[in-house]
Amino acid sequence: MTTMVWVAGWLALLMAHHAVDANSYFNRLLLHSRIRGRSEGPNMCAVQEMEGTEKRYFSSCKTWYRKKICNVPTMVKFECCPGYMKVVGEKGCPAIAPLTNIFSTLEALEASKSRDLVARAGLRAELEMPKAMTMFAPSDAAWAQLDEATRNGLTGSKLKDALRNHMVDKRLLLSDMRHGATLRSQNADGTINVQHYVNGIVTVNCARVLRPNYLATNGVVHLVDRVIAPLTRSVRDILETTESLGTLKAAATAADLMEELEQKGSFTLLAPTNEAFERLPKDVLTRILGDPEALKAVINNHILESVQCSEAVLGNSVVDSREGSPTTLGCEGGEFRINGLSSVAQRDLVATNGVVHTIGDVLIPDSAKTVMELADSAGVTNFVDMFAEAGLMKSLKPGVDYTLLAPNNEATDA
Incomplete structure (x- = not known):
């Protein structure tokens, strides 16, 4: 019963x-x-x-x-x-927790550092005024994550602007912020992009909302796990200004895809570093760079048609790339992984139209591989070796489609 x-x-x-x-x-x-x-x-x-x-x-x-x-x-x-x-x-x-103004609510949320900085910046009176607003307050740990030079540089108008990046002139509960919404912050033209994930994680500019919906007499406070930086660059801008992504920039330019990286939208660029391209076999890299269709397929295989922030990944999940191939996003301890590889160099470079993660591997889709590369990746290595020993590699001409019926290693070992 x-x-x-x-x-x-x-x-x-x-x-x-x-x-x-x-x-x-x-x-x-x-x-x-x-x-x-x-x-x-x-x-x-x-x-x-x-x-x-x-x-x-x-x-x-x-x-x-x-x-x-x-x-x-x-x-x-x-x-x-x-x-x-x-x-x-x-x-x-x-x-029920008693309602106080936003300034007083910060202390109850373990955001005493935010509270202290608000007071130092001369914004306390604004957070006590009877007007509707929302604050995404960084936790004390979030402020501590900033490097010393950045923390020391938060003075005067810079501190005030940094705090206004976290404030919106509306009272917004999580239920009021739809997936993909763009909010206007109090800092000039600053924007805050909202993402809801199926596992319940909510992010704002890739900062995870730790404790949401703490009501105040003059609005609402959401505790977040990092300091929110203003969004000033598109995905294209990040690609063009990051020295370690020079090869990818050249490849995207050759594939006529740079303009797409600055258009409005919400997508993720998994950006291979220069070193990632250098690790490819020279003949494979030369072939891809010389084949417009293969090059476009490779670049599109690094673009996801949604914003995937690292803090929203709690286990393996599969997302199709723009090229159409499945991409596995996962994590292992504190590491963010792509297709099971511990290859993410920089994560969560947030842009006005998405996010960039720099990675240490080039993700080549099947559509950009030759039949022998496909056979090799499928694990039929005995067949590949026999094909080469028979002198048949040169018979596979570029630009011609082939079908190979390749026995697995167990069959050739029998």
């Missing part, structure tokens, strides 16, 4: 949730976290902390049963769900 009551209660909660917001990935995540935390008292949420780090995530069904995030074991902890607080002598978090 108890089990039936529990199931009925769970279904009622689920139905109520879907009635409110059927399309919110984050709300579904928070619902699961609340269900897992219910044994600890009212309004308790289960979070999972990666061992050896301070990184916490609301518990999802997948991470709860796997007990791992990015293949790192997790410890389950419990905390008040957003908007609630503990009461001395009572179990869980039975009380």
